[in-house]
Amino acid sequence: MSTVRIAGVGLTPFGAHSDRTGRELFAAAALAALEDSSVDRTAVEQLNYGNFMGALAENQGHQAPLMAEAAGLQCPATRYEQACASSGVAIREAVRLIRSGETDVVVAGGMERMTTLDTSTVTAALAIAADELYEVRAGVTFPSAYALMARAYFEQFGGDREDLAHIAVKNHANAVENEYAQYQNEITLTEALESPPVATPLHLYDACPITDGASAVVLVSEEYADAHGLAAPVSIAGSGQGGDNLALQDRKKMAQTPATAAAAEEAYADAGITATDVEFAEVHDCFTIAEVLAIESLGLFETGEGISAAREGKTTADGEVPVNLSGGLKAKGHPVGATGGSQIVEVTRLLRGDHPNSDVLDDPTVGLTHNAGGTVASAVVHVLEATNE
Amino acid sequence: MSTVRIAGVGLTPFGAHSDRTGRELFAAAALAALEDSSVDRTAVEQLNYGNFMGALAENQGHQAPLMAEAAGLQCPATRYEQACASSGVAIREAVRLIRSGETDVVVAGGMERMTTLDTSTVTAALAIAADELYEVRAGVTFPSAYALMARAYFEQFGGDREDLAHIAVKNHANAVENEYAQYQNEITLTEALESPPVATPLHLYDACPITDGASAVVLVSEEYADAHGLAAPVSIAGSGQGGDNLALQDRKKMAQTPATAAAAEEAYADAGITATDVEFAEVHDCFTIAEVLAIESLGLFETGEGISAAREGKTTADGEVPVNLSGGLKAKGHPVGATGGSQIVEVTRLLRGDHPNSDVLDDPTVGLTHNAGGTVASAVVHVLEATNE
Numbered sequence: 001m002s003t004v005r006i007a008g009v010g011l012t013p014f015g016a017h018s019d020r021t022g023r024e025l026f027a028a029a030a031l032a033a034l035e036d037s038s039v040d041r042t043a044v045e046q047l048n049y050g051n052f053m054g055a056l057a058e059n060q061g062h063q064a065p066l067m068a069e070a071a072g073l074q075c076p077a078t079r080y081e082q083a084c085a086s087s088g089v090a091i092r093e094a095v096r097l098i099r100s101g102e103t104d105v106v107v108a109g110g111m112e113r114m115t116t117l118d119t120s121t122v123t124a125a126l127a128i129a130a131d132e133l134y135e136v137r138a139g140v141t142f143p144s145a146y147a148l149m150a151r152a153y154f155e156q157f158g159g160d161r162e163d164l165a166h167i168a169v170k171n172h173a174n175a176v177e178n179e180y181a182q183y184q185n186e187i188t189l190t191e192a193l194e195s196p197p198v199a200t201p202l203h204l205y206d207a208c209p210i211t212d213g214a215s216a217v218v219l220v221s222e223e224y225a226d227a228h229g230l231a232a233p234v235s236i237a238g239s240g241q242g243g244d245n246l247a248l249q250d251r252k253k254m255a256q257t258p259a260t261a262a263a264a265e266e267a268y269a270d271a272g273i274t275a276t277d278v279e280f281a282e283v284h285d286c287f288t289i290a291e292v293l294a295i296e297s298l299g300l301f302e303t304g305e306g307i308s309a310a311r312e313g314k315t316t317a318d319g320e321v322p323v324n325l326s327g328g329l330k331a332k333g334h335p336v337g338a339t340g341g342s343q344i345v346e347v348t349r350l351l352r353g354d355h356p357n358s359d360v361l362d363d364p365t366v367g368l369t370h371n372a373g374g375t376v377a378s379a380v381v382h383v384l385e386a387t388n389e
Numbered sequence: 390m391s392t393v394r395i396a397g398v399g400l401t402p403f404g405a406h407s408d409r410t411g412r413e414l415f416a417a418a419a420l421a422a423l424e425d426s427s428v429d430r431t432a433v434e435q436l437n438y439g440n441f442m443g444a445l446a447e448n449q450g451h452q453a454p455l456m457a458e459a460a461g462l463q464c465p466a467t468r469y470e471q472a473c474a475s476s477g478v479a480i481r482e483a484v485r486l487i488r489s490g491e492t493d494v495v496v497a498g499g500m501e502r503m504t505t506l507d508t509s510t511v512t513a514a515l516a517i518a519a520d521e522l523y524e525v526r527a528g529v530t531f532p533s534a535y536a537l538m539a540r541a542y543f544e545q546f547g548g549d550r551e552d553l554a555h556i557a558v559k560n561h562a563n564a565v566e567n568e569y570a571q572y573q574n575e576i577t578l579t580e581a582l583e584s585p586p587v588a589t590p591l592h593l594y595d596a597c598p599i600t601d602g603a604s605a606v607v608l609v610s611e612e613y614a615d616a617h618g619l620a621a622p623v624s625i626a627g628s629g630q631g632g633d634n635l636a637l638q639d640r641k642k643m644a645q646t647p648a649t650a651a652a653a654e655e656a657y658a659d660a661g662i663t664a665t666d667v668e669f670a671e672v673h674d675c676f677t678i679a680e681v682l683a684i685e686s687l688g689l690f691e692t693g694e695g696i697s698a699a700r701e702g703k704t705t706a707d708g709e710v711p712v713n714l715s716g717g718l719k720a721k722g723h724p725v726g727a728t729g730g731s732q733i734v735e736v737t738r739l740l741r742g743d744h745p746n747s748d749v750l751d752d753p754t755v756g757l758t759h760n761a762g763g764t765v766a767s768a769v770v771h772v773l774e775a776t777n778e
Contacts, residue, residue, distance in 0.1 A: 021522065055444040059525065061517040062472035065766040066635040076630035076651075076767075078478050081468045083451035089467050093482060100489030128450040133410065136448065241465035246455040262465075377454040378465075 002221040004098045005232035006384070007105075008037025009345040014213040014333030015182045016115040022051075022058050022214075023070035026111040029214035029338075030071035033107065037218035038230060044218075045103045047077035048094045050086030050110030051337035056125040057113050071216075073107065081337075083129035084286060086110050087215060088340030088371030088380030094219050095239045095382075104224040109216030112335035122210055126336070129374040131247035142286070143207060145248060145375045147199035150289040152254035154201070159307035161201050164288035165192035166310040168205045168330055171285060174317060175327025177356035180342075182211055182333030206288040211333030215341030217348070234351045236344075237366075238271025238383030240264060246377045257376040260297035264370075264381045268299075271366075271383035275299030278383075279364045280321060280350065282343040284372040285328040291315075294370050295323060298381070317360040325350060325357045340371035340380060351386040391610040393487045394621035395773070396494075397426025398734040403602040403722035404571040405504040411440075411447050411603075412459035415500040418603035418727075419460035422496065426607040427619060433607075434492045436466035437483045439475030439499030440726035445514040446502050460605075462496065470726075472518035473675065475499050476604060477729030477760030477769030483608050484628045484771075493613040498605030501724035511599050515725070518763040520636035531675070532596060534637060534764045536588035539678040541643035543590070548696035550590050553677035554581035555699040557594045557719055560674060563706060564716025566745035569731075571600055571722030595677040600722030604730030606737070623740045625733075627660025627772030629653060635766045646765040649686035653759075653770045657688075660755075660772040664688030667772075668753045669710060669739065671732040673761040674717040680704075683759050684712060687770070706749040714739060714746045729760035729769060740775040 010032025012025050026049070034041050049064045060066070064077035080090040087110030094108040114122050127136050130145060153159065169189050175181035187205060195204035225232040242262030245251050268274055278300060285291035296306040300321050301314070309315045315323035326332045326346040329339060347367040349355035369382045399421025401414050415438070423430050438453045449455070457466035469479040476499030483497040503511050516525050519534060542548065558578050564570035576594060584593035614621040631651030634640050657663055667689060674680035685695040689710050690703070698704045704712035715721045715735040718728060736756040738744035758771045 052450060053444065055442070055514075055517055058521060059517055060521040061441060061470065062519075062635065062763050062766065064471060065632045065763075066520065068632055069634050069639070076632050078482070078630075079470045081450065081470050082453060093467070093486075096486060096489060096491060097482075099491070100485060102485060102488070125444075128444055128448055130451075131455065132447060132449040241467075243454045243457055243465050245458050246451065250458070374451050374454075377451065 001099045002101055002223060004095045004236045005220050005222055005225045006217055006234045006236065006348050007039055007220045007225060007230050007232040008033045008218040009348045010036060010216045011180045011342060011345050012214045013180050014211050014335060017212040018116050022054065022060065022111050022113045023066055025212065025214040026067045027070040029109055029216040030107055033216040033218045039105060039218050039220065041072050042074065043105050044073050044075050044107050046075050046106045047073050048080060048090035048106060048108040049077060050080045050090040050340060052081060052083055052086050052112060053125045057117055082378050083373035084336040085340055085371045085373035085378045085380050086337040091217065091340060091344060092239050092241055092380050095236050098219055098221050104221045106219045107216055108219060109214065109341035110337035111214035112337040113212045114210045114335060115212050134247045134249060143199040143202055146287040146289055147202045148248060149254050149375065150201050153289060153292065156255045157304035157307060162193060163307045163311050164206055165189050167285065167288040167291050168192045170310045170316050171324050171328040171330040174325050174357060175331035178327050178332060181327045181331055182209055183331045202287055208286050208329040208334040211335040213333060213335035213338050215338040215345055217341060217344050233387050234348045235385050235387055236382055237385040238267035240266030240270060240381045242379045244377045246374060248375050257293045257297045259376050259379040260294055260370060260372065263379040264298045267381040267383050273366060273383060277366050278321065278368045279366050280325060280361060281323050281368040281370065282326055282346050283323055283370040285324055285330050286334060291323065298370060317357065322360060325360065343369035343371060344382065347384045351384055390488045391490055391612060393484045393625045394609050394611055394614045395606055395623045395625065395737050396428055396609045396614060396619050396621040397422045397607040398737045399425060399605045400569045400731060400734050401603045402569050403600050403724060406601040407505050411443065411449065411500050411502045412455055414601065414603040415456045416459040418498055418605040419496055422605040422607045428494060428607050428609065430461050431463065432494050433462050433464050433496050435464055435486065435495045436462050437469060437479035437495060437497040438466060439469045439479040439729060441470060441472055441475050441501060442514045446506055471767050472762035473725040474729055474760045474762035474767045474769050475726040480606065480729060480733060481628050481630055481769050484625050487608055487610050493610045495608045496605055497608060498603065498730035499726035500603035501726040502601045503599045503724060504601050523636045523638060532588040532591055535676040535678055536591045537637060538643055538764065539590050542678060542681065545644045546693035546696060551582065552696045552700050553595055554578055556677040556680050557581045559699045559705050560713050560717040560719040563714050563746060564720035567716050567721060570716045570720055571598055572720045591676055597675050597718035597723040600724040602722060602724035602727050604727040604734055606730060606733050622776050623737045624774050624776055625771055626774040627656035629655025629659060629770045631768045633766045635763060637764055646682045646686045648765050648768040649683055649759060649761065652768040653687045656770040656772050662755060662772060666755050667710065667757045668755050669714060669750060670712050670757040670759065671715055671735050672712055672759040674713055674719050675723060680712065687759060706746065711749060714749065732758035732760060733771065736773045740773055
């Protein structure tokens, strides 16, 4: 089985790009990744591309061949759609393909364009990641779904809005130096707490923003990296995917995310590590409560103890397990189809030591990404390792 | 590398299912495939699911975990979207996954629900498989795009509307005994020629219908089939995928489909065969001209000679290479996300000898499927072989 190495990474700035088409955005990220990798685009054998709401936001399906064309790639291209985990699954299947030995060079990533839709339209477009028959028709949108999960969590394990606000404050602080982040500004605990209510107990600063952007990574087999003298100092050592019922009402538990736990279990076994080996993580904090659920299901914190982690400084930049050093979805932004790829980009840079926040980590060797779809009906976890050559 | 065997196949009838949800349709196909396979659903390790227009037709994205749930599968599930080749790519990636040795049992297939949309809405929904900026905004819909290809073909290679009408007559004749077909009725050449014009030179009977339906196959490694005593007498011996510019205007040639040629070349090499070994084929005849382009690019006929093949009886049930013995998209129907899987189902049954049209083939050993997206900006080809054990 080939080891999968990350030869290059690329991003567009996250934010509002109302003047750019989706194809432009993805091409920019893909070309940045290729340039970072020193791999010629003619060497690319496959494009795995993630996008969620292109049919609604750009009236454009069948985006994979279009994105290959825009990036100048002359290879088969396949689109993955898994709600907000779309590029997470695109990367996972690229990893498995390279491991199989069939393919040596795959570009994987994703793109989303969302800010050109008005707020009610984009809220409706996001809602199709939930169950149309049993949730959407009943009025569920994602802020309300995560609010239900937060209320279930508070009831079962305790905690309060102020605990959640500490997560928003932490993630904004982490984004300040990240030039790709949508919001490079700190916020205070008071600002977070006093922001307008959205769906009790969640307020505006508990939610990630609406974002345009793209991400891409160039994945190669170790044999290819060696044969071509590529640096590629980071490998994807573990990959896992989990699933759950789409509708919250069908789940046994609303305050835990077994899809994440299953994905993490598989990824840890795959990498030959345990949760205690993870030195830092990028997790899917589409809402502050989602970060709590993630760090618990990933095994980074015990069940019921994730809620106070940010408040107690355990997940801050100088904490025991820094979480979302990029700023997370909360402050970096969440162009949904691009997010899973973006997490891989951030962790790669942190492991390589060329991230603006690299100074907070001391020669890190193991980082984790966690990308979730819907109310965590899908989850993809990757373990990245510095090869230290 | 594991050989991939087809343990079971399942379909819903193709047609109008306005009383059934998409999840019901896919569950019916998946459960039929599992029953046909004798594989217990708890053994399934992954679901690869294809769907094209769910966001528009059912207001439902993130369908993969929903479909796993509906079919009672407790495994990760991933959605593939590649326009009308969505389940083609879903099956292709399942094949590669099993070959890698990582996974032994994958359910793959697709579903589309289209008939609940009115004609103009479904035409617009289908159009997003073309290039929004350079085709759709200029008024291109799929009948007009294939009409352009037909005109370019006639100009370059000759042929006329009557040649195309013979394809419609042939495919309707093939569908008469197929209980899954939307139209189990013969049509006459005169009826085809006198049907209303849609986009010159294409008339109504040059086009496939709007259809609801689902398809599923249970794919297993040879080792799994042997260990569990499964019959699984058909293997997927070759797989290939090709891509092209999304917009017709960007192509060098409009009367040929290099994406199909690339996919076929890869699939033939993979299976260790040539085009002359193919005994029969299910090809993507969304329009009659598409069948002509397919059989030429697949190498079953020389360039310029596909147009007269049906008229001369070369592709009819008793011809040298029967094409679309199922009735094809033309008469069996085209629920777009289900079509690639449906072709695998049909060829499997023809190779097993339990298809209503099995009597026209004499102990066949090699059949082919060809699934295309858009104006063949994507193509997936599979070579199926009877193992003759």
